[in-house]
């Protein structure tokens with residue numbers, strides 16, 4: 001095998017969607033498909049989610065929305081978190097996207113550029129990232145509500161910490177801005193779904209949980225990443241491996257060089273911390289992760305592997321992320337474009 005292979009289990013993704021949909025109770029589960037479905041390939045993954053029953057999709061910006069529309073065809077609603085940015089009117093109109101308007105300026109822009117076109121409204125309930133502040137909302141609420149928004153939403157900053165007081169504070173702020181409007185509401189991503197029914201409202205927005213990541217602890221694993229062994233060498237004790245001579249063999253060692261590195265999203269911070277797997281056996285990375293390769297100590301293996309797995313059943317995105325001092329979201333979305341992508345399953 002010459003190329004590293006990223007295997008993506010579409011059935012695991014749809015199983016995770018169904019599980020998060022069940023956990024969403026009476027609320028409808030949407031699907032967050034921004035950043036190319038967290039790096040897993042929106043053109044394949046979004047249709048699998050639609051086939052499983054997802055009807056409301058969420059992206060970060062309008063051009064992503066247009067790609068999702070091409071993948072899904074007419075029918076599903078596609079909401080854009082960035083709202084209506086300057087220059088986006090054509091793509092929003094053409095692809096039939098629903099911008100989540102974030103400010104009075106966006107509201108004015110949307111009305112002027114696409115009068116009568118669907119929209120939603122995003123509120124800042126305390127995260128201070130995107131959305132209308134309470135005073136903004138007072139200024140436009142009568143007009144905006146009269147125009148019939150499709151969805152009112154906000155986003156939680158600390159939902160992956162169930163005990164954090166910020167959750168209740170944001171819930172109260174969101175209710176204060178949206179109670180009594182009669183419009184469909186959405187507050188929770190994966191973490192918020194797990195906070196329970198108070199946080200569900202009408203529509204939930206799971207992302208990372210679909211793709212097998214924390215905080216959805218019961219997620220089915222979605223990805224396997226198998227790296228090809230380019231070369232194996234025997235080295236005596238005292239020799240070093242990789243840039244900067246950061247690793248020295250303490251015994252005669254067998255070193256495999258794998259064909260992927262930080263240009264493939266396997267960040268240099270994994271140096272000296274991560275491991276790869278040969279079946280059930282872990283093997284430590286040795287030496288610095290290079291741009292296109294990394295070294296592994298395979299001295300203790302009985303056989304000579306052709307590939308080693310850096311993501312798989314024994315080591316998911318969160319485990320690998322923890323070793324590298326980051327989060328599963330970053331590991332997934334950083335996975336590069338040099339992998340052969342193999343999709344398994346899918347409802348089609």
Ligand SMILES: *Cc1c(COP(=O)(O)O)cnc(C)c1O
Pocket residue numbers: 032034081154155188189190191205206207208209
């Ligand atoms: C990314 C994002 C989501 C999905 O979050 P996960 O933690 O991946 O489930 C939902 N809503 C907004 C506004 C987002 O930016």
